[in-house]
Amino acid sequence: MSEKQKNVLGEDLEECSNNPLTGWYRDGCCNTDDNDHGAHTVCAKVTTEFLEWLKEAGNDLITPHPEFGFPGLKDGDGWCVCASWYAKAVEADKGCPIFLKRTHKNTLKYLSIEKLKKFAIDLS
Numbered sequence: 001m002s003e004k005q006k007n008v009l010g011e012d013l014e015e016c017s018n019n020p021l022t023g024w025y026r027d028g029c030c031n032t033d034d035n036d037h038g039a040h041t042v043c044a045k046v047t048t049e050f051l052e053w054l055k056e057a058g059n060d061l062i063t064p065h066p067e068f069g070f071p072g073l074k075d076g077d078g079w080c081v082c083a084s085w086y087a088k089a090v091e092a093d094k095g096c097p098i099f100l101k102r103t104h105k106n107t108l109k110y111l112s113i114e115k116l117k118k119f120a121i122d123l124s
Contacts, residue, residue: 005031007103008108009113014102015028016102017079020070020073022078023040023080024040031104032106038082038084039106040080040081041080041103042103042107043098043099044080044081044097045078045121046061046079046096047075053089054085061079078099083107083110086110095118097119098121102122
């Protein structure tokens with residue numbers, strides 16, 4: 001990837017998490033491409049409530065899957081969450097805190113910047 005990808009604010013995308021290592025490319029950033037059908041673009045600081053809601057809704061991010069290098073998530077972890085799942089969580093009033101500077105611009109196809117700002121923890 002030669003050109004730096006952009007965040008929802010139109011700035012260079014910042015790193016989301018290296019511990020656990022996240023991202024479609026497992027590079028710590030919520031970068032994406034046309035093969036990423038899940039749009040792993042929202043940099044979330046996951047909460048227990050959010051993770052439990054996701055699991056009940058059919059997207060289990062709690063259970064470790066070492067065969068895929070997935071440690072399982074816990075409260076406070078940073079993770080590139082699928083934009084469609086995050087949009088569903090927001091609709092269900094289960095959205096968790098997110099970092100706008102670390103969230104890829106493609107997220108705007110799923111949620112407006114106004115909605116995203118309501119969950120932002122990196123706006124001063």
